[in-house]
Amino acid sequence: MAMEIPPTSLAFKVRRREPELVAPVKPTPRELKPLSDIDDREGHRFEYPMILLYRYNPSMKGKDPARIIRDALAKTLVFYYPFAGRLREGPNRKLSVDCTGEGVLFIEGDADVTLEEFGDELLPPFPCMDELLYDVEGSGGVLNCPLLLIQVTRLKCNSFICAIRHNHTMSDAVGWLQFMTAVGEMARGASSPTITPVWERHLLNARNPPRVTYTHHEFDQQSSDEETIQPGKMVHLSFVFGSNELSSLRRLLPSHHHQHCSTFDILTACLWQCHTKALQRDPKEHVCLICIVNARSKFNPRLPSGYYGNVTAYPATVTTAGTLCQSPLVDVIELVKRTKGKVTEEYMKSMADFLATNGRPALALNRSFLVSDVTKIDFGDIDFGWGKPVYGGQANVMDGKHLLPYKNKEGEDGIVIPLCLPAPIMERFVSELNSMLKNEKHSCNSDDIKSNL
Numbered sequence: 001m002a003m004e005i006p007p008t009s010l011a012f013k014v015r016r017r018e019p020e021l022v023a024p025v026k027p028t029p030r031e032l033k034p035l036s037d038i039d040d041r042e043g044h045r046f047e048y049p050m051i052l053l054y055r056y057n058p059s060m061k062g063k064d065p066a067r068i069i070r071d072a073l074a075k076t077l078v079f080y081y082p083f084a085g086r087l088r089e090g091p092n093r094k095l096s097v098d099c100t101g102e103g104v105l106f107i108e109g110d111a112d113v114t115l116e117e118f119g120d121e122l123l124p125p126f127p128c129m130d131e132l133l134y135d136v137e138g139s140g141g142v143l144n145c146p147l148l149l150i151q152v153t154r155l156k157c158n159s160f161i162c163a164i165r166h167n168h169t170m171s172d173a174v175g176w177l178q179f180m181t182a183v184g185e186m187a188r189g190a191s192s193p194t195i196t197p198v199w200e201r202h203l204l205n206a207r208n209p210p211r212v213t214y215t216h217h218e219f220d221q222q223s224s225d226e227e228t229i230q231p232g233k234m235v236h237l238s239f240v241f242g243s244n245e246l247s248s249l250r251r252l253l254p255s256h257h258h259q260h261c262s263t264f265d266i267l268t269a270c271l272w273q274c275h276t277k278a279l280q281r282d283p284k285e286h287v288c289l290i291c292i293v294n295a296r297s298k299f300n301p302r303l304p305s306g307y308y309g310n311v312t313a314y315p316a317t318v319t320t321a322g323t324l325c326q327s328p329l330v331d332v333i334e335l336v337k338r339t340k341g342k343v344t345e346e347y348m349k350s351m352a353d354f355l356a357t358n359g360r361p362a363l364a365l366n367r368s369f370l371v372s373d374v375t376k377i378d379f380g381d382i383d384f385g386w387g388k389p390v391y392g393g394q395a396n397v398m399d400g401k402h403l404l405p406y407k408n409k410e411g412e413d414g415i416v417i418p419l420c421l422p423a424p425i426m427e428r429f430v431s432e433l434n435s436m437l438k439n440e441k442h443s444c445n446s447d448d449i450k451s452n453l
Contacts, residue, residue: 033201036204054160124394149164214351276369
């Protein structure tokens with residue numbers, strides 16, 4: 001029941017123009033704007049790659065996507081002018097944006113390849129990302145570097161690709177979608193974004209005095225619990241869950257649990273259990289689940305609608321490998337629900353206090369299973385005038401397990417989870433997952449597991 005799509009042999013070069021800095025079209029305030037104590041933790045200090053693929057639209061014949069997006073970017077930066085600045089670090093590793101108005105990096109290019117050559121399954125990781133998103137020398141750092149790089153590559157079929165790299169300290173996925181939606185609106189002729197951007201990062205700063213009121217296992221760094229897995233040959237697989245697969249998993253639960261379990265709860269429990277079994281941990285070893293939760297709805301009063309900073313929580317639950325592997329799925333689901341349920345406004349304030357008083361640590365990813373649901377954060381709606389992209393979302397397989405929206409050739413919606421694991425672990429993971437899906441007198445779709453590499 002597992003089917004692998006053969007590795008793609010697609011390889012191409014992009015003919016690029018010299019990178020340029022795109023500045024706001026109008027003068028913007030010169031000021032120093034501190035990030036929040038949620039924004040500038042260690043785990044956000046990296047550049048996050050995204051990709052949008054657009055099919056040729058006859059109504060846009062003769063129009064250059066690179067010029068339109070570059071001009072729209074310059075207009076959008078008037079409203080989102082901190083993106084045109086540079087990060088500086090102060091005492092206690094505190095990050096602030098120096099709003100210099102220098103601009104963001106922009107590259108335009110051309111490739112002798114068609115969109116069809118990328119294949120039917122548009123899933124991360126995408127081929128030749130180093131060509132589609134050129135790493136301009138000196139641009140990839142956190143401090144004193146452009147906060148955004150966009151490359152628009154025209155294809156020979158008149159389709160185009162917009163690849164983006166942004167500094168995660170500036171915004172989470174929700175905030176980033178808000179920014180890119182604004183670029184799309186300006187590209188289509190708007191004079192201002194529908195949603196007015198709001199900075200107000202002080203709303204997520206540590207309290208004075210700080211009060212850490214929760215145990216934040218997500219930042220536990222246990223040096224005695226070092227990772228022992230040797231990477232070896234890494235395998236990329238994308239796991240597609242359609243209605244058949246989700247129905248199979250729901251049939252493993254007592255009937256009274258069906259209405260109380262979200263798709264995220266069920267998939268997270270299933271994947272965490274299968275993954276832990278595949279790793280063959282010592283039953284006494286501690287393992288950790290970390291759920292990435294958008295906490296915007298937890299605040300009272302609510303955060304301003306245009307707030308585009310990081311408002312993500314990382315609640316964690318620790319158990320032993322033996323307990324996790326031996327528990328029925330319904331018990332693991334309850335563990336997932338309890339983990340997500342930890343997030344409140346007080347939890348967010350406690351996390352800001354913890355980060356500010358503990359050196360802004362990264363997440364403890366050793367022994368952790370990190371899960372993020374981005375199915376509701378739809379980058380597939382970003383329209384520069386050519387309509388919606390045929391794919392919009394992450395470009396690579398990132399740390400953690402990301403639930404992404406997926407639509408098959410028949411137009412049926414599903415969820416895809418790209419994973420990258422050492423070959424023997426991936427083999428065991430596929431076996432465990434297939435066993436779970438078959439644990440039912442139910443015929444599962446043979447296309448449930450697909451690979452893009």
